[in-house]
Amino acid sequence: MNAPRAVVVAAPSAWQRATRSGGLAIGLALALAMVLVALAAPWLAPYDPNAQDVLLKLEPPSAAHPFGTDDFGRDVLSRVIYGSRISLFVGAIATLAGVLAGTLIGVVSGYFGGLVDRTITALTDVLLSFPQLIMGLILVAVLGASLTNLILAIAITAVPAFVRVARASTLAMKERDFVDACRSLGFGDPRIMFMHVLPNIVDEVVVMGSLWFAAAIRTESTLAFIGLGVPPPTATWGGIIRDGFDNLLDAPWLSIFPSIGLLAIMIALNLIGDGLRDATDPRTPQ
Amino acid sequence: MSVATARSEARADDAAESPALVVEGLTTSIRIERHWFDAVRDVSFDVHRRETLALVGESGCGKSLTALSVMGLLPAGVGRVTRGRIVVDGVEMTGASDAQVQAMRGDRIGMVFQEPMTSLNPVLPVGYQIAESLVEHRGMGNREARLRALELMELVRIPAAAERLDAYPHQFSGGMRQRVMIAIALACAPKVLIADEPTTALDVTIQAQVLALLADLQRREGLAVLLITHNLGVVASVADRVMVMYGGDVVETAPVDEFFRRPTHPYSEALLAAMPRVDRSSDSLAPIPGQVPGLPELPSGCRFQSRCALRVARCAERPPLAALADAPTHGVRCWVRAPETP
Numbered sequence: 001m002n003a004p005r006a007v008v009v010a011a012p013s014a015w016q017r018a019t020r021s022g023g024l025a026i027g028l029a030l031a032l033a034m035v036l037v038a039l040a041a042p043w044l045a046p047y048d049p050n051a052q053d054v055l056l057k058l059e060p061p062s063a064a065h066p067f068g069t070d071d072f073g074r075d076v077l078s079r080v081i082y083g084s085r086i087s088l089f090v091g092a093i094a095t096l097a098g099v100l101a102g103t104l105i106g107v108v109s110g111y112f113g114g115l116v117d118r119t120i121t122a123l124t125d126v127l128l129s130f131p132q133l134i135m136g137l138i139l140v141a142v143l144g145a146s147l148t149n150l151i152l153a154i155a156i157t158a159v160p161a162f163v164r165v166a167r168a169s170t171l172a173m174k175e176r177d178f179v180d181a182c183r184s185l186g187f188g189d190p191r192i193m194f195m196h197v198l199p200n201i202v203d204e205v206v207v208m209g210s211l212w213f214a215a216a217i218r219t220e221s222t223l224a225f226i227g228l229g230v231p232p233p234t235a236t237w238g239g240i241i242r243d244g245f246d247n248l249l250d251a252p253w254l255s256i257f258p259s260i261g262l263l264a265i266m267i268a269l270n271l272i273g274d275g276l277r278d279a280t281d282p283r284t285p286q
Numbered sequence: 287m288s289v290a291t292a293r294s295e296a297r298a299d300d301a302a303e304s305p306a307l308v309v310e311g312l313t314t315s316i317r318i319e320r321h322w323f324d325a326v327r328d329v330s331f332d333v334h335r336r337e338t339l340a341l342v343g344e345s346g347c348g349k350s351l352t353a354l355s356v357m358g359l360l361p362a363g364v365g366r367v368t369r370g371r372i373v374v375d376g377v378e379m380t381g382a383s384d385a386q387v388q389a390m391r392g393d394r395i396g397m398v399f400q401e402p403m404t405s406l407n408p409v410l411p412v413g414y415q416i417a418e419s420l421v422e423h424r425g426m427g428n429r430e431a432r433l434r435a436l437e438l439m440e441l442v443r444i445p446a447a448a449e450r451l452d453a454y455p456h457q458f459s460g461g462m463r464q465r466v467m468i469a470i471a472l473a474c475a476p477k478v479l480i481a482d483e484p485t486t487a488l489d490v491t492i493q494a495q496v497l498a499l500l501a502d503l504q505r506r507e508g509l510a511v512l513l514i515t516h517n518l519g520v521v522a523s524v525a526d527r528v529m530v531m532y533g534g535d536v537v538e539t540a541p542v543d544e545f546f547r548r549p550t551h552p553y554s555e556a557l558l559a560a561m562p563r564v565d566r567s568s569d570s571l572a573p574i575p576g577q578v579p580g581l582p583e584l585p586s587g588c589r590f591q592s593r594c595a596l597r598v599a600r601c602a603e604r605p606p607l608a609a610l611a612d613a614p615t616h617g618v619r620c621w622v623r624a625p626e627t628p
Contacts, residue, residue, distance in 0.1 A: 177404040183359055184399075185392030185419045185470065195418075199409045 024275025030268035034261075038084040045078035049235045058251045068253040070243055079235040080257050086229075086236040087265065090147070091217035094154035098216075099209045101155070102162025107201070109163065110170030111193050120163065127160040136219050140228045147230050150223065154216045165208055169201035203280035207273055214269035221262055237262050304376065305332035306477040306510035307356070307395075312370035314348070314355045316581070317363070323581040324368070325351050327534045333478065333510040338501075340513045340525035340542070342557070346578050348534040349514045353480050356512070357397055358387040375477040393423040396471030400483040402463035406455040412466045413439070413451035419473045438469040442499060461492035465499065475507060482514045497524050518561050522546060530554050533578065533589030536607055540616040550610065550618045553590045588620070596622045 053073035061068045067076035109120040139153035182192045223229045224238025237258040244254025314326035326348040333339045341349045354360050355367050358379060372379040375394045379387055399405040416438050417431035439447035442465040455463055471479060485493035501524050504511055521528055528545040530538040538551040549555045559572040576593040585591050591601040600621045607619045618624040
């Protein structure tokens with residue numbers, strides 16, 4: 001018997017689909033630049049972000065202080081650079097923790113079904129009925145404002161959304177023939193869940209994760225703005241905007257520069273999210 | 287010595303050893319709403335090494351449920367084996383713990399599915415998928431399992447196997463995917479292979495290639511194959527014995543030549559008459575009148591009586607599967623066609 005020749009079919013790759021619009025590249029470049037700035041903060045910042053100089057308070061932008069100075073004479077540029085560390089760090093760790101926990105719970109819930117699934121779904125529905133910010137606020141108020149508690153609170157707000165996405169995808173996936181094939185090979189539930197179902201739903205989780213990363217940064221800034229963020233004098237974007245808010249009419253640069261930073265990271269993460277969604281969805285129009 | 291006699295002698299040797307798969311009095315019930323119905327009734331058969339038993343019947347006759355029962359893969363709460371015993375490679379499957387049955391699956395008994403397009407995990411490379419059961423059942427290291435996966439891909443004649451070890455299922459055609467499925471099923475060198483309509487989803491030329499591959503692997507690996515199909519052409523080309531099921535009952539069982547020479551049960555006869563043939567001049571096929579009744583509506587007694595032209599009063603009583611007087615290996619479940627039974 002002659003074995004037929006193999007034909008490799010070349011479909012447009014995920015990378016081609018993702019880069020077609022250019023949004024993903026812009027988003028990635030922007031996000032990468034911000035991450036580099038955050039990492040290199042000690043070398044990039046011209047001043048100590050907490051060094052006060054009362055003689056130079058509320059100075060408008062100048063060559064010495066490109067973003068001006070605040071109420072205590074602290075350099076706003078240095079504070080914005082250092083503030084990006086908090087925003088990115090809190091956002092990243094909280095999103096990561098929320099995504100991991102939520103996805104894990106969602107896969108188990110969807111895969112096993114039954115009473116476990118009903119219980120988890122009911123709890124998820126209760127948690128989802130709180131707006132993200134309100135829940136974050138309640139949690140920080142209960143736990144107390146600190147870096148760890150902030151991360152924990154924001155992570156918890158992300159969990160139910162990821163439980164829901166992972167569960168729905170798992171429900172669809174476990175009916176697929178390859179799951180039956182896995183059973184016929186004598187694979188146990190953990191192997192099927194984590195080696196076979198999970199890799200198939202990871203794209204949806206990652207797309208949503210990038211959008212939730214933006215939401216987590218927004219929540220962190222909002223909590224800082226209302227005074228429930230990382231306690232002062234640590235520079236955070238929300239905190240700087242808040243400080244500037246008192247002098248908004250006299251010294252608008254105080255609030256404007258951290259707001260621009262916040263806006264930039266939001267746009268970058270949303271571009272990445274859209275690009276990833278296009279990459280994972282073959283039906284994206286060409 | 288001719289090849290044919292060598293092969294038949296090899297068969298005789300295999301027949302002397304105990305069968306790789308024994309099913310005795312298997313009864314499988316499935317639940318429809320609140321009631322349990324016997325979807326497979328008192329089915330017995332055995333398959334020796336190097337032998338292919340074809341399980342034939344139309345949709346809903348119980349042939350796939352028989353396979354799932356043997357695999358221990360009946361959906362919990364919906365299907366269960368109520369009576370009978372299943373022995374795979376000398377190991378009792380009925381009454382064994384879930385963990386024991388799970389350890390047998392994929393190791394000593396493999397299965398090939400109907401749909402090669404959807405039975406592979408789309409996001410994992412095929413080499414990984416072939417190697418996986420070696421890691422799971424044999425505790426093989428990744429590198430060793432990968433080498434074995436390459437051998438298996440060559441065994442099922444996938445061209446340029448080394449370059450395609452890391453390819454994904456969507457890069458393969460249907461026939462190539464079915465070869466991958468066969469390689470996966472054979473990874474741990476099982477004694478028994480259940481092939482559930484393995485060529486139904488493939489086009490005809492590819493069907494022939496895959497069947498030839500299966501037959502070749504069966505000889506080389508000494509597999510016992512339980513082939514589930516509704517395609518009598520496939521049966522004629524690869525099976526050694528045939529078992530026809532209707533409504534959960536085995537209605538006829540015979541060696542393949544005997545079956546095609548002398549189909550005896552009215553249902554087998556009707557099945558063959560309904561098949562298009564090039565060696566027959568008639569223009570029209572003879573469809574079997576009516577439909578298979580749903581499980582709750584199946585008549586007690588002979589399951590086929592409602593569609594049978596030869597029906598007699600005694601058909602209300604369930605006929606036994608009785609051997610024909612002149613052919614001890616040819617069993618028929620019919621009062622009319624196997625009347626000499628007590």
